[in-house]
Amino acid sequence: MYQRKKRRPVAEINVVPYIDVMLVLLIIFMATAAVITQGVQVDLPKMEESELVEATETPPIVVSIDADGNYYVSIGIDPEKSMEAIDIAAQIKLALDKDPKTPVLLKGDGKVSYQEVLSLMGFLKKAGVPSVGLMTESFEQ
Known part of the structure; x- marks a missing residue:
């Protein structure tokens, strides 16, 4: 008499498609992460006078660039003399460590050239400034 063999079910999972999907997602996330981290986060001010600056308890730190490209910093007081960008970054880092x-x-x-503004913003980013607001004047009509 002929006996039939019983086949056991195979309990294997084919993971190759999952690996392919994970590699594609990894490449997508790597590409988007490089694009997202470029540049300095900047909060551009609105031109409407009602939304100029939010009132805070602490006075803002104002970093200025004059027409000659000299840097000034004002932490609650008027700036006295021009400074190097590295010195300004150090002062702002100390002020932000306090508050x-x-x-x-x-x-x-x-x-002032756009390059000067961007280089100063780069120094501010290295100093740990999370966001920089740009000051403007409203147009008189």
């Missing part, structure tokens, strides 16, 4: 919620505003002369 991390202090707003930082950048005030640049209209004749």
Whole structure:
């Protein structure tokens, strides 16, 4: 008499498609992470006078660039003399260590090159400034 063999079910999972999907997702996340981390986060001010600056208890740190490209910093007082960008970054780092919620505003002369503003913003980012507000004047009509 002929006996039939009983087949056992195979309990294996094919993981190759899952690995393919994971590699594609990894590549997508790596590409988007590089794009997201580029640049300095900047809060551009509105031109409407009702939304200029939020009132805070602490006075803002104002970093200024004049038409000649000289840097000034004002932490609650008027700036006295021009400083190097590295010195400004160090002062702001000390001020933010005391109160991390202090707003930082950048005030640049209209004749200053865009490169000067970006390089100063780079120094501020290295100093640990989470966001920089740009100061503007409203148009008189």
